[in-house]
Amino acid sequence: MSDDAPTNDGQRFDRLPATAEERAVEGRATRAEVLEWWDERFGVDPAVFDEYSFWERGSGKVWALRGEEPTPVEVEGLGITFLRTRQEHWKPTLSAVQRFGHHASENVIALDDDQAATFVAGEDQDLAWDGDWGYLIVTREIAGEHEPLGVGLYVYDELRSVVPKGRRRDL
Amino acid sequence: MSVLERYEPLVDDFEAFRAACERPLPSVVRVNTIRTTPERASAALEAEGIPVERVGWHDALLRLPEDQPGANWPYVHGWLHGQEEVSAVPAAVLDPDPGERVWDSCAAPGSKTTQLAALLDDTGRVVATDDNIGRISALRSNAERLGVTNTAITHEDARNHSLKPFGGEGYDRALVDVPCSCEGTIRKNPDTLEDWSLEHVHGIAGAQKGILRRAVQVTREGGTIVYSTCTFAPEENEAVLDYVLDEEDCRVVDYELSLDHADGVTAWDDEEYDPQVARAKRIYPHHNDTGGFFCAKLEVTG
Numbered sequence: 191m192s193d194d195a196p197t198n199d200g201q202r203f204d205r206l207p208a209t210a211e212e213r214a215v216e217g218r219a220t221r222a223e224v225l226e227w228w229d230e231r232f233g234v235d236p237a238v239f240d241e242y243s244f245w246e247r248g249s250g251k252v253w254a255l256r257g258e259e260p261t262p263v264e265v266e267g268l269g270i271t272f273l274r275t276r277q278e279h280w281k282p283t284l285s286a287v288q289r290f291g292h293h294a295s296e297n298v299i300a301l302d303d304d305q306a307a308t309f310v311a312g313e314d315q316d317l318a319w320d321g322d323w324g325y326l327i328v329t330r331e332i333a334g335e336h337e338p339l340g341v342g343l344y345v346y347d348e349l350r351s352v353v354p355k356g357r358r359r360d361l
Numbered sequence: 362m363s364v365l366e367r368y369e370p371l372v373d374d375f376e377a378f379r380a381a382c383e384r385p386l387p388s389v390v391r392v393n394t395i396r397t398t399p400e401r402a403s404a405a406l407e408a409e410g411i412p413v414e415r416v417g418w419h420d421a422l423l424r425l426p427e428d429q430p431g432a433n434w435p436y437v438h439g440w441l442h443g444q445e446e447v448s449a450v451p452a453a454v455l456d457p458d459p460g461e462r463v464w465d466s467c468a469a470p471g472s473k474t475t476q477l478a479a480l481l482d483d484t485g486r487v488v489a490t491d492d493n494i495g496r497i498s499a500l501r502s503n504a505e506r507l508g509v510t511n512t513a514i515t516h517e518d519a520r521n522h523s524l525k526p527f528g529g530e531g532y533d534r535a536l537v538d539v540p541c542s543c544e545g546t547i548r549k550n551p552d553t554l555e556d557w558s559l560e561h562v563h564g565i566a567g568a569q570k571g572i573l574r575r576a577v578q579v580t581r582e583g584g585t586i587v588y589s590t591c592t593f594a595p596e597e598n599e600a601v602l603d604y605v606l607d608e609e610d611c612r613v614v615d616y617e618l619s620l621d622h623a624d625g626v627t628a629w630d631d632e633e634y635d636p637q638v639a640r641a642k643r644i645y646p647h648h649n650d651t652g653g654f655f656c657a658k659l660e661v662t663g
Contacts, residue, residue, distance in 0.1 A: 241484075242510065256483055256511040260528045267489075267501045267514030288396070288439050289508035310437055330434070333401040333408070337438055356502065359437050 203245040203253065203268045205261035218246055219275040227273070227280055232327060233295035245269070250276030254286065281325055284340045284357060291327045291338025298327045299342065299349065306330040306339060312358040314350045325352075364544065364554045368593045371626055372645055381646035382653075386548040390430045390441040391449055391472070392421040393507045394479045397440045399423070405435045418619045419449055421479070439506055444472045445549065447620075447644055447654035451538050451589040452476040454616055454658055460485045461533040464579060466519040466572050469496030471503035473538055478509040487512040488527065490519050520571035522579060535576040537588045539569045545591035545653025548646060562596050569601045577609040577661055586611070586659040588641075591652060595629035598655040599641065603634040610663025613637040618656075621648035625657065 196214045198204070206221045207213045213220060224244055225236040245253045245261075245268050255269030270289060274281040291298070299319060301309060308315045309328055319326075323345050329336040340357075343350040365382060372378045392402040399421050403413045406423070411433060416422035422444075430436060430443030452473045457463050459482045468474045468489035477487050489504075489512050491497050497516055504512050517523060524530060542562050543553050569590070576586050590597050602613060602625075613635075625641030627634050641657035 254510055255513070257486060259486075259513070259526075263513065263526050265513050265526050266494075266497055266516045267504065267512070269510040269512070270505050270508060285505045285508060289510065330438075332434055332438060333397070333405040337397075339438060357506070359432065361432070361434065361437065 198246060198249055199262070200248050202262045202264040203247045206244040206246060206252065215246075217276055219252060219273075224252065224273060228282075228290075231325070232291075232297055234290060234293045238290060238293045242269075244272065246275075250274055279324060281352075282327075282341055284353060287327050287338050287341050291329070294327050294338075297321055297324070298329055299344070300329050300331070300336050301339070303330065307361045309342065309349070309351045310339065310353055310359050310361060312351050312353050312355070314348050316347060317344075317349045318347075319344050319349070364557045365547075365593075371593070371595075371623075371629075371643075373623065374647060377647040378645050381650065382547050384548060386445060386652060387650065388425045388429060389416065389444060389446045390423050390425060390436075391444040391476060392423065393440050393442055393475070394421055395483045395508055396438070397435075402435050402440050405440070406433060409433055416446060419446075419453060422446060422449055439508055442472060442475060442503065442507060444476070446649070446651045447545070447591070448472055448652070449476060450618070450620070450644070450654055450656050451536055451587045452480060454618065454656055455534050455536050455585060455587040457481050457485070457534050462486045462488070462530065464522070464532045464535040464576065465489045466522065466535060466537050466576055467491060467539050468500055468514070469493060470499035473536060474500065474512060475503055475507045475509050477536065478504070478507075478511050481511060483509060483511045485511060486527075488515060488532075489513070490515045490517055490522055492516070492518045520568065520575050522575050524579060531579045531581055532584060533581060534585045535580045535587075537573050537576045537586060539572055539588070539590055539597075541565060541569070541590040541592040541597050542594055543591050544593050545646070545655075548652055562594050566596050566601060569597055570604050573601060573605045574609055577605065577611050577659070580661045582610075582661055582663055584661045586661065587656060588659060589654065589656040591654055593643070593645075593653055593655070595626055595634075598643075598657075599625050599627070599629070599634045599638040600632065602638045602641065602657055602659075606635050606637060611659045611661050613640045614658050614660050615640045616658045618642055620644060620651075623648075625655075
């Protein structure tokens with residue numbers, strides 16, 4: 191990579207390239223990869239995101255915006271934080287999971303109220319899980335349906351809460 | 362209470378007004394309709410043993426007479442936002458339609474921004490501006506928590522709001538809910554009048570005029586603007602409208618509001634205002650057992 195190759199600029203939002211062929215910034219995720227990841231990991235139909243554009247600001251931090259804007263955009267916020275890329279295991283954000291998690295069909299773990307309270311308090315817990323290790327969408331029953339609550343990391347027979355400190359609650 | 366006494370000539374029942382100002386406010390939440398319905402949110406609260414009263418004039422507002430907004434499951438799911446009842450008035454009056462572009466000129470901490478996003482069904486675009494980076498952080502976290510995906514946040518002085526980040530595109534509607542002397546929040550913040558001074562009122566009125574002017578300039582002809590404050594001071598309310606009516610192409614229009622209220626005042630302190638300002642509405646705390654508020658609806662005519 192030469193010195194004048196485009197790089198990620200932490201002060202502005204750059205739209206993700208549609209595909210690897212269009213990628214100008216080293217290491218930047220593509221829209222195609224983002225859609226494929228949500229489909230493979232959680233079974234979310236890519237059509238769910240038809241009306242969304244995806245943007246990187248801050249290394250690996252991908253944001254989801256309803257609709258389009260001309261790229262780049264120099265603002266303080268653009269939609270919600272959505273996905274952490276540029277690391278071996280991509281990680282969905284709590285906001286993304288609460289907003290889009292009801293479209294997921296795989297790697298979703300339903301907790302009862304006691305387990306959910308442990309989870310939102312930010313505590314890890316031993317739980318049985320037959321599926322893959324990795325990031326799971328955690329749900330809880332409210333008003334008659336299971337609704338997404340946040341992101342858990344399942345490894346070594348335990349569900350680790352990765353609820354950010356500011357979003358933890360003692361219920 | 363000497364500050365409030367200056368409004369005695371304006372208020373219909375001054376004793377009731379003063380008594381209401383001394384009572385604490387009921388706890389109210391707005392249901393985040395991006396995520397759920399008022400019916401499901403009420404059911405979820407009641408299932409936790411939290412009593413809920415629906416607010417008559419606004420479907421998505423719930424009074425929680427025995428509870429605080431932030432410590433229950435519906436809140437953790439991003440279904441609720443603590444928001445005082447009158448604070449939900451201006452976005453409801455602006456009433457944007459899905460797909461529209463809306464500017465929220467003084468947006469932090471984002472109660473009204475996220476309400477606008479919900480009224481748009483999280484479509485179109487809200488551009489939410491604030492000049493205080495610390496408060497922008499609160500705005501961003503509220504928008505995140507409620508799952509608002511149609512909003513862009515800018516850090517700038519609203520008087521110089523730039524359309525450049527968005528390719529120069531203007532707005533269908535604008536909400537101008539300006540910083541003010543906040544007398545109407547006295548039930549929430551009993552010490553809010555301690556720093557009150559007429560000098561501050563006049564100073565902040567200058568900023569309010571500049572922000573409302575910018576909103577008229579960036580909103581399309583035929584577009585709608587709502588100007589609101591939580592102060593009773595005519596200097597920050599009708600006088601600001603009177604000034605902008607002279608300087609920019611716009612008019613004050615009437616609107617329906619099913620909360621008790623008084624009309625805007627057309628004279629104050631030896632000054633007379635454009636008669637159009639009577640179409641603005643003043644909500645006093647004793648009218649509906651809420652905070653105090655001022656809200657005007659304008660149409661851009663040029």
